[in-house]
Amino acid sequence: MTDTVRILGIEGTAWAASAAVFETDRTAISTGDRTAHPDDVFIESDAYQPESGGIHPREAAEHMHDAIPRVVERALEHARERHDGPATDSPIDAVAFSRGPGLGPCLRVVGTAARALSQALAVPLVGVNHMVAHLEIGRHTSGFDSPVCLNASGANAHLLAFRNGRYRVLGETMDTGVGNAIDKFTRHVGWSHPGGPKVEAAAEDGDYVDLPYVVKGMDFSFSGIMSAAKQAYDDGTPVEDVCYSLQENVFAMLAEVSERALSLTGSDELVLGGGVGQNARLREMLAEMCAQRGARFHAPEPRFLRDNAGMIAVLGAKMYAAGDTLALEDSRVDPDFRPDQVPVSWRSDETELAAGRGEGASQIRGAEALVDLEPAAGRVTKRRESKTYRHPSLDDRLRRERTALEARLTSLARREGVPTPVLSDVDSREARLELEYVGERDLREALSTARVRDVGRHLARLHRAGFVHGDPTTRNVRVGSDRTVLIDFGLGYHTDHVEDYAMDLHVFDQSLVGTADDPAPLREAVREGYREVGEARVLERLRDIEGRGRYQPDR
Numbered sequence: 001m002t003d004t005v006r007i008l009g010i011e012g013t014a015w016a017a018s019a020a021v022f023e024t025d026r027t028a029i030s031t032g033d034r035t036a037h038p039d040d041v042f043i044e045s046d047a048y049q050p051e052s053g054g055i056h057p058r059e060a061a062e063h064m065h066d067a068i069p070r071v072v073e074r075a076l077e078h079a080r081e082r083h084d085g086p087a088t089d090s091p092i093d094a095v096a097f098s099r100g101p102g103l104g105p106c107l108r109v110v111g112t113a114a115r116a117l118s119q120a121l122a123v124p125l126v127g128v129n130h131m132v133a134h135l136e137i138g139r140h141t142s143g144f145d146s147p148v149c150l151n152a153s154g155a156n157a158h159l160l161a162f163r164n165g166r167y168r169v170l171g172e173t174m175d176t177g178v179g180n181a182i183d184k185f186t187r188h189v190g191w192s193h194p195g196g197p198k199v200e201a202a203a204e205d206g207d208y209v210d211l212p213y214v215v216k217g218m219d220f221s222f223s224g225i226m227s228a229a230k231q232a233y234d235d236g237t238p239v240e241d242v243c244y245s246l247q248e249n250v251f252a253m254l255a256e257v258s259e260r261a262l263s264l265t266g267s268d269e270l271v272l273g274g275g276v277g278q279n280a281r282l283r284e285m286l287a288e289m290c291a292q293r294g295a296r297f298h299a300p301e302p303r304f305l306r307d308n309a310g311m312i313a314v315l316g317a318k319m320y321a322a323g324d325t326l327a328l329e330d331s332r333v334d335p336d337f338r339p340d341q342v343p344v345s346w347r348s349d350e351t352e353l354a355a356g357r358g359e360g361a362s363q364i365r366g367a368e369a370l371v372d373l374e375p376a377a378g379r380v381t382k383r384r385e386s387k388t389y390r391h392p393s394l395d396d397r398l399r400r401e402r403t404a405l406e407a408r409l410t411s412l413a414r415r416e417g418v419p420t421p422v423l424s425d426v427d428s429r430e431a432r433l434e435l436e437y438v439g440e441r442d443l444r445e446a447l448s449t450a451r452v453r454d455v456g457r458h459l460a461r462l463h464r465a466g467f468v469h470g471d472p473t474t475r476n477v478r479v480g481s482d483r484t485v486l487i488d489f490g491l492g493y494h495t496d497h498v499e500d501y502a503m504d505l506h507v508f509d510q511s512l513v514g515t516a517d518d519p520a521p522l523r524e525a526v527r528e529g530y531r532e533v534g535e536a537r538v539l540e541r542l543r544d545i546e547g548r549g550r551y552q553p554d555r
């Protein structure tokens with residue numbers, strides 16, 4: 001006998017008024033076995049199209065007000081057609097709605113509709129985080145166990161991985177979401193909203209021009225490249241060239257941080273989520289990056305990438321099956337709802353990710369280099385291989401620049417009293433370095449408060465000397481019996497901005513959160529070490545940075 005579950009989903013965080021019905025077998029929800037029990041998702045959407053400019057919160061809310069009842073009615077009709085019990089029974093088992101993040105006025109319309117329905121049909125209410133839904137739909141359709149997820153949507157851009165009952169943010173944009181960044185450029189050149197698809201079309205005829213490229217560990221920033229793109233357009237660079245190069249750099253940044261996340265977590269599965277995921281060039285780059293490192297890649301079909309209620313209904317079903325429902329009085333919407341605030345009730349697994357170099361391995365594939373280890377000879381050879389996913393000019397530039405920087409900053413750091421490997425040879429043209437073999441293992445395999453306190457002191461020394469490491473993660477620190485050694489300065493640079501110093505600490509902090517079971521005492525120890533040597537204002541700025549990354553409306 002089959003035991004069918006039908007969940008109604010409602011989405012309306014910004015532009016898409018959408019309702020969906022997810023129908024599946026009750027046991028399939030927990031087993032995740034979609035072969036034995038094929039499921040079905042019906043989606044009805046109505047998009048808000050601004051007359052001019054970007055998304056206006058009030059207009060968008062008016063759209064929700066008109067369109068939500070219509071799309072919900074269509075979805076309910078569908079559910080009634082599928083329903084074979086008595087007509088007096090509810091055709092659905094629960095109502096799931098997106099609680100946030102998103103535009104407050106839009107979310108409130110959706111919340112009100114969801115509450116009213118759950119009351120009228122006497123079924124439970126499920127509050128879904130929109131960003132976690134963008135992630136879970138990819139996990140659902142791929143069947144992957146524990147993938148890293150890149151969410152590339154309008155108002156967001158971040159990397160998520162499951163650890164200790166939550167989806168942790170491994171890296172994210174330091175300014176706007178990726179879609180909004182692209183849409184702002186298209187507004188500048190006078191194209192209508194949404195701009196993403198227009199940039200993709202124009203890019204077909206473009207040639208490559210140099211634009212900024214900014215990656216800090218697994219975080220990244222779009223503000224520099226966006227102003228440079230506008231400037232290039234104003235200076236008469238053909239718009240196709242700007243669009244092409246914008247895509248090449250922005251998507252290469254996203255592919256690079258995704259690769260770093262795979263490398264850091266030891267996962268070999270990547271899923272893509274969010275509206276920008278509809279872009280064929282982004283998908284191509286991610287697929288190629290994964291193929292080159294032997295990882296699996298999955299992007300859901302477009303109707304599940306752009307905002308849609310299908311993903312809300314699918315995650316809603318998993319939450320419903322886990323008993324994760326909301327009482328009416330606790331069902332307020334949350335415009336700033338972060339994905340890492342969600343207790344992941346529907347997953348009980350704790351996949352142990354096997355990162356690290358493995359005993360006795362003589363070659364390691366890092367996030368961007370192949371490293372040959374010769375401990376007996378006390379030597380390491382590091383080669384930044386060509387990444388086929390990115391444009392050859394960009395690839396060439398990044399490999400040379402980073403190799404040269406790594407050589408320079410590794411030596412400079414040692415002069416400042418920070419343990420680093422001694423350099424024996426550099427070939428920037430071939431992007432190859434020969435360095436001293438240091439330490440016995442990576443910090444991530446030997447975390448202790450004493451060691452991370454050392455890292456705090458080391459980073460403070462670099463900052464006092466006017467540069468940053470750029471990618472201080474628990475894999476870029478080697479530990480031995482008596483010292484804690486910083487390696488891999490390829491993303492470092494000279495700077496006198498407090499913000500850059502604080503970002504350096506933030507990157508290390510995030511890698512602790514991503515790798516440690518109990519990061520709190522470790523994070524405190526880093527700060528203690530830093531305080532001994534460095535400036536207090538950097539730690540103050542770090543607190544500011546932690547408060548950012550909230551949902552930003554597209555204005």
Ligand SMILES: C[C@@H](O)[C@H](NC(=O)OP(=O)(O)OC[C@H]1O[C@@H](n2cnc3c(N)ncnc32)[C@H](O)[C@@H]1O)C(=O)O
Pocket residue numbers: 013014015101102103130131134152153154155156177178179180182183194195196197200274275276277278279280305306307
């Ligand atoms: C909080 C929520 O409201 C928000 N949703 C959202 O922004 O809609 P979403 O459907 O995930 O993404 C829309 C973005 O996706 C971009 N987009 C759509 N097709 C694109 C394409 N072919 N290439 C590049 N960008 C594209 C649009 O320009 C727009 O910026 C979010 O997930 O951040």
Ligand SMILES: [Fe+2]
Pocket residue numbers: 130134153154274275306307
């Ligand atoms: Fe979205």
